[in-house]
Amino acid sequence: MSELRALYQEIILEHNKKPRNFRKLDDASRTLEGYNPLCGDHYTLYLKIENDVVVDISFEGAGCAISKASASVMTTMLKGRTKEEAQRMFETFHKLVTGELTDISFETLGKLAAFAGVSEFPARVKCASLAWHTMRNALDAKSEPVSTE
Amino acid sequence: MHTYQDILTSKKSGSGFDPDLIRETFPILKATVHGKKLVYLDNAATTQKPESVIKALDDYYRHLNSNIHRGVHALSEKATEAYEGVRDKARQFINAASNKEIIFLRGTTEGINLVAGSFGRSNVGQGDEVLITGLEHHSNIVPWQMLCNHTGSVLKVAPIDDKGEVILSEFERLIGPKTRIVAIAHVSNALGTVNPVKRMVAIAHAHGIPVLLDGAQAVPHFRIDVRDLDCDFYAFSAHKMYGPTGIGILYGKQSILEAMPPYQGGGDMIRSVTFEKTIFNDLPHKFEAGTPNIADTIGFGAAFDFLNGLDWNAVSHYEHELLTYASEVIGAIPGVRIVGTASDKAGVVSFVMDDVHPHDIGTILDREGIAVRTGHHCAQPVMQRFGIPATVRASFALYNTKEEIDELVRGIYAVKKVFH
Ligand SMILES: Cc1ncc(COP(=O)(O)O)c(C=O)c1O
Numbered sequence: 001m002s003e004l005r006a007l008y009q010e011i012i013l014e015h016n017k018k019p020r021n022f023r024k025l026d027d028a029s030r031t032l033e034g035y036n037p038l039c040g041d042h043y044t045l046y047l048k049i050e051n052d053v054v055v056d057i058s059f060e061g062a063g064c065a066i067s068k069a070s071a072s073v074m075t076t077m078l079k080g081r082t083k084e085e086a087q088r089m090f091e092t093f094h095k096l097v098t099g100e101l102t103d104i105s106f107e108t109l110g111k112l113a114a115f116a117g118v119s120e121f122p123a124r125v126k127c128a129s130l131a132w133h134t135m136r137n138a139l140d141a142k143s144e145p146v147s148t149e
Numbered sequence: 150m151h152t153y154q155d156i157l158t159s160k161k162s163g164s165g166f167d168p169d170l171i172r173e174t175f176p177i178l179k180a181t182v183h184g185k186k187l188v189y190l191d192n193a194a195t196t197q198k199p200e201s202v203i204k205a206l207d208d209y210y211r212h213l214n215s216n217i218h219r220g221v222h223a224l225s226e227k228a229t230e231a232y233e234g235v236r237d238k239a240r241q242f243i244n245a246a247s248n249k250e251i252i253f254l255r256g257t258t259e260g261i262n263l264v265a266g267s268f269g270r271s272n273v274g275q276g277d278e279v280l281i282t283g284l285e286h287h288s289n290i291v292p293w294q295m296l297c298n299h300t301g302s303v304l305k306v307a308p309i310d311d312k313g314e315v316i317l318s319e320f321e322r323l324i325g326p327k328t329r330i331v332a333i334a335h336v337s338n339a340l341g342t343v344n345p346v347k348r349m350v351a352i353a354h355a356h357g358i359p360v361l362l363d364g365a366q367a368v369p370h371f372r373i374d375v376r377d378l379d380c381d382f383y384a385f386s387a388h389k390m391y392g393p394t395g396i397g398i399l400y401g402k403q404s405i406l407e408a409m410p411p412y413q414g415g416g417d418m419i420r421s422v423t424f425e426k427t428i429f430n431d432l433p434h435k436f437e438a439g440t441p442n443i444a445d446t447i448g449f450g451a452a453f454d455f456l457n458g459l460d461w462n463a464v465s466h467y468e469h470e471l472l473t474y475a476s477e478v479i480g481a482i483p484g485v486r487i488v489g490t491a492s493d494k495a496g497v498v499s500f501v502m503d504d505v506h507p508h509d510i511g512t513i514l515d516r517e518g519i520a521v522r523t524g525h526h527c528a529q530p531v532m533q534r535f536g537i538p539a540t541v542r543a544s545f546a547l548y549n550t551k552e553e554i555d556e557l558v559r560g561i562y563a564v565k566k567v568f569h
Contacts, residue, residue: 004516007565008509030454038507039524040538064506065307065568121512 006117007124008065016071020076021058028056034134035147036126041067045134052083055078059131066124072133083139090136097128163527171546172259174199185518188553191337193366193497193544194522195388198452205451209444216440218417218525232443235450236433237413239305242453243383245400247430252399253441258288260384260399261332263436264361265292266407268382275301280328280358282320283309284337284346287527289363293332309534313340313489320349324356331360335367339528339542340489341472342495343367350380358474365389369546370495372461372470375400381556387445391546392452399436406432413438450464464547471545472496475554478515480541482561488540499526499540502561505522505568507539513539513567517560 011053023087025031025046041063048056057075062068074093078086093100093112099119109116118128126148172178175197180187189197215224217232239251254260257423269292273279279293290304296306305328307320315333324331329354336343352361359381364373369390375383382405386397402408411418411429415438420428422558429435475498479485482501511523522542523541525532530539543557 004513004567007512013568039506039534041508042538060504064508066509124508124512127508 001040007121009114010067011114013138015072019068019072023058024060025056025058030138032131032138034133036148038128041130043071045138047138054078054081064127066127067130070128074131090132093132097125161559162198163383165460166467168548175548182274182518183516188519188556190543191520191522192546196391196546199391199455201455202448202451206444206448209447216425217443229452231447235446238450238555239398243400244376247403248401250403250432253446254397255395255397256386257363257384258398260290262292263399263412264382265296267412270409273300273302277302277329278305279328280305280323282307282315282333284342284531285334286338286339289332312491313342314491315344321352324353331358334363336495338366339526339531340499341494342491343493343495347378350378381405387449387452391450391455393445393448396442396449399559412434415439429504430521468547471549474551478558488535497544499542501537501540505564507541510541510564514560517563519557
């Protein structure tokens with residue numbers, strides 16, 4: 001049960017219940033879909049980018065608690081960040097959930113630390129990283145929907 | 150360890166069937182996962198294998214291995230005899246008229262692809278129609294879609310109602326002058342619905358249309374009589390009926406199979422070959438190109454023996470009790486909704502929970518040692534019909550017990566606790 005508790009942290013459960021920035025962004029400059037065909041997680045991510053800065057970000061859709069909380073936390077952390085910062089945060093997050101994070105102390109992770117437990121559940125890594133992959137492709141101005149299969 | 154004979158003669162609780170004794174013959178059921186006793190409720194994906202099937206595979210490679218239908222040497226003759234002996238067991242098992250009607254192939258999927266590729270391409274043309282139902286597995290959808298794309302024919306779908314039953318009046322209405330073949334699951338893997346296939350075959354035949362039945366989920370649960378059903382094709386997989394993976398059967402009526410062109414070319418399926426012309430072999434070999442999956446076929450034979458050794462009235466009664474019990478206790482959990490409530494069901498309870506996604510439920514149950522399937526179950530149109538992305542599916546085999554269903558219920562309460 002303790003590994004489960006580590007996966008389903010309060011922060012995750014809370015963001016799952018009340019996702020932040022959970023709406024359509026009417027003046028988005030980038031819109032991209034991400035989905036996980038295996039479990040049916042399906043989100044649309046909206047980004048408003050001005051001068052390489054994420055001035056607004058939101059998402060809509062449905063999926064498991066891990067994917068939804070991850071998307072929600074991500075939106076709260078990226079607002080106001082530059083594209084480069086967002087890219088670096090993606091890399092940190094990816095290492096965190098795949099258990100490869102060694103070079104950064106947990107204090108610098110902020111809310112991302114809630115996702116440390118995911119690395120014990122290899123089948124759930126795709127859930128946790130779906131929104132992040134979608135965000136990265138959107139930043140790269142890709143238009144193909146992101147699939148984590 | 151109890152012997153097989155113990156099981157056959159066991160009359161515990163007067164039912165002629167004792168799940169505890171049966172469990173002893175399935176070695177994997179003693180396994181633990183995450184430190185918990187394994188509760189295996191993913192039988193619709195694949196069933197576990199009894200000792201006798203595992204031993205048959207081992208024995209084949211130890212004592213019999215050689216290619217079949219080719220050598221005059223002793224091993225080859227013995228292996229050929231064993232392989233063809235399984236064909237005979239299969240014929241008896243489904244009550245086919247002739248061994249020529251039993252084609253070995255990889256499984257249900259390949260069987261349906263064979264019919265779509267061979268029968269379909271020679272009988273379904275531009276503007277013609279193929280009729281399936283709204284509860285099919287992807288393997289009884291996609292081969293027909295591919296056929297339709299290739300030939301310019303049209304895929305028609307008989308809808309299902311809110312209980313997950315095919316609406317028979319719609320099914321009948323959709324059979325028209327352009328329908329060339331009807332393909333129906335005997336039992337739905339996502340919902341557990343048992344289709345009234347005998348009636349559906351009769352309806353299609355009244356219009357002169359042949360019918361393929363996808364029996365993947367039916368064979369583990371009840372005795373199949375293809376002549377009584379009067380279906381034209383019946384496809385099923387060994388691995389869902391306690392046999393090995395990688396082997397299955399396509400049954401087809403001899404007259405129809407005779408008229409169909411081969412599906413694949415190669416060794417074994419020919420009588421003579423020159424560069425100008427090939428004369429094809431007789432049934433069933435015409436459809437078995439190349440060295441077949443000999444070992445798993447022989448393992449399949451052991452699975453037939455296993456099933457033939459059981460008292461099927463007792464097994465059916467027991468499985469029905471399990472399903473009824475599971476439906477009651479799972480359905481009674483607040484916030485849980487069972488998807489698929491057909492009046493005739495087999496082996497499956499699919500459900501969703503308020504506010505908790507099936508994938509999260511699956512992860513938490515797994516940590517309790519409980520194996521269920523979560524997702525769309527290769528039946529995305531079924532999910533779309535019910536407006537849900539996925540379900541949790543608990544599916545049962547004859548070795549499951551009420552205690553295991555109680556474990557599942559405890560597991561679901563553990564999920565609720567995490568998500569409070
Ligand atoms: C109803 C149904 N049809 C077809 C199949 C495909 O069987 P296989 O993967 O063994 O070819 C399955 C198995 O998942 C099934 O449940």
